[in-house]
Amino acid sequence: MAMSRTFVLVGLILCAGFSQWPNEKQVEVAGLIYSMATDGYDYQPGDSVRMRYRIINPREDTVIFRFRSLPYADFAVNSGAVWRSTYATLPLCWDLKLSPEDSTEAFAVWDMHDSEGNLVAPGVYECSGVYRYDEPEPYPLAVEIRVLDSVPEPRTSGADSGIALHISKSLSTGSWVVQCRVKREQRLELTVYSSTGIPVIRLWQGRMTPGNYQFELNTASMNRLPAGVYYLRLGAEGFTTGQRLVLIR
DSSP states (O other): OOEEEEEEEOOEEOOSOOOOOOEEEEEEETTEEEEEEESOSEEOTTOOEEEEEEEEOOSSSOEEEEOSSOOEEEEEETTTTSEEEEEEOSSOOSEEEEOTTOEEEEEEEEOSBOTTSOBOOSEEEEEEEEEEOSBSOOOOEEEEEEEOSSOOOOOOSSSOOOEEEEEEEOTTTOOEEEEEEESSOEEEEEEEEETTSOEEEEEEEEEEOSEEEEEEEOHHHHTTSOSEEEEEEEEETTEEEEEEEEEOO
16 A cells, blocks of 8 residues: 655755766776766756766776876767867876776766857767876767756656656745655655756665655755755656755845
8 A cells, every 4th residue: 555654854965976877887897897977868948967978997906097287077968069178187197097896986067058068959969078198099988868858757767767756845844845755665765966066965775665755845945055056856767857946045
């Protein structure tokens, strides 16, 4: 029998990095694993697209990446024709050593505007990332995303996600009410992100049994945050969706 549960949360403030990267591509080259990922597949115009490029060393020996200039990471949309973000990586050194089972990663956030500041049109876009070094040869990777012209349909891995999400705002308390209906047991995560892609409040992380759940994102939680645009993101097994939240003081 399905159960109904209500959670009133003061909010857990997070300092950690991004937690889920459902849209990921990995390749193995010379014993190293290269990965490029975004935090979703389908986006509405104006959403933030969070990107991660990662190199993992599963080998038994240490790998040294050599730089003859300042180390930097390069992220681009449509090979830079739409948008590009290049920045120096830390630590600032000429050699980057990757020990066995170690990894290095870089992040970027695309606000869905082109290099001239115009909001991009709906369509399919290619998001790519790479570390720029001289030895061994850099290995860029890309994944595709879709910018929709309407509210995105839930994306699943070939089967119904078994999840329904609804968000409303209480006129009496000013709190956001997040309602989640789960049809089958699975692991879920509900997280509020800032407009720059930083997770700031975690509402839930763990397994949910079938039932109706209600979370209250109350004023005590949101008063800790500055005014601005935030994004509530629901991540599940083969499914991701979200909604924009505007905090006004």
